[in-house]
Amino acid sequence: MTRPHRNHAGYAAVVAHRVSGVLLALFLPAHFLVLGLALEDAAALDGFLRWTEDPLVKLAEWGLVIVLSAHLAAGLRLLVIELVPWRGTRHGLIGLGAGASLLVGALFLWSAFRA
Amino acid sequence: MTLWLFVLQRVSALFLAPLVIGHIGVVIYAAREGLTAAEILARTQGSPGWAIFYGLFAVAVAVHAPIGLRNVIREATPWDGRGLDLAMALLFVVLLGLGARAVVAVVAP
Numbered sequence: 001m002t003r004p005h006r007n008h009a010g011y012a013a014v015v016a017h018r019v020s021g022v023l024l025a026l027f028l029p030a031h032f033l034v035l036g037l038a039l040e041d042a043a044a045l046d047g048f049l050r051w052t053e054d055p056l057v058k059l060a061e062w063g064l065v066i067v068l069s070a071h072l073a074a075g076l077r078l079l080v081i082e083l084v085p086w087r088g089t090r091h092g093l094i095g096l097g098a099g100a101s102l103l104v105g106a107l108f109l110w111s112a113f114r115a
Numbered sequence: 116m117t118l119w120l121f122v123l124q125r126v127s128a129l130f131l132a133p134l135v136i137g138h139i140g141v142v143i144y145a146a147r148e149g150l151t152a153a154e155i156l157a158r159t160q161g162s163p164g165w166a167i168f169y170g171l172f173a174v175a176v177a178v179h180a181p182i183g184l185r186n187v188i189r190e191a192t193p194w195d196g197r198g199l200d201l202a203m204a205l206l207f208v209v210l211l212g213l214g215a216r217a218v219v220a221v222v223a224p
Contacts, residue, residue, distance in 0.1 A: 021183045021184070025180045025183070028176065028210060031217075032173075033213065033217075035217035035221055036213070037220070039220040042152035045152035045156075046152040049152060061146075065139065072131075072132065072135050072136070072139075075128055079125065079128060079129065104143075111144070111147045112146040
């Protein structure tokens with residue numbers, strides 16, 4: 001008996017890959033514009049960076065780090081499926097990828113909130 | 116064209132994988148004890164290594180993002196055809212320009 005496709009971990013991986021990709025594509029121009037502030041002078045960039053000290057902004061950055069890690073993990077899965085002669089399924093590795101993304105997020109939080 | 120986009124997406128992904136891992140490492144390292152322009156620029160200004168690293172990153176992401184968005188938009192919305200292709204080509208140019216500007220901003224001595 002076949003399960004509905006949405007019950008497969010692979011479906012979650014594909015959705016995570018797409019959603020994270022769209023979010024990153026939306027974030028990227030803003031990220032480049034902020035870095036470009038350094039062209040004016042360091043004070044312009046510092047002004048923006050002071051805003052990022054806000055805990056809510058740090059939380060958003062945490063989200064971004066998780067999103068980037070998740071997109072990387074799901075992307076690596078696709079590259080393996082398409083390019084690597086892997087025998088059998090990659091069962092369990094999707095969960096590992098999700099766990100690794102959360103771990104990277106936790107590392108970022110630990111680093112950002114160390115006083 | 117679709118074949119070339121498929122290949123470019125995978126090739127850019129192969130470049131992006133190690134670059135993203137490196138970038139996440141830098142982000143976690145830099146996040147400790149607060150982030151200032153001085154700390155960022157002290158690392159990157161005048162550095163050929165960071166210029167190459169982030170230069171490659173900017174090019175790879177400018178290629179990768181529009182191709183990915185094109186797929187998502189085609190599959191999730193009615194938008195398709197030449198108009199979408201032109202919009203994504205424009206996005207490539209915008210990302211490449213903004214990305215190159217950002218790299219110059221942080222690595223120029």
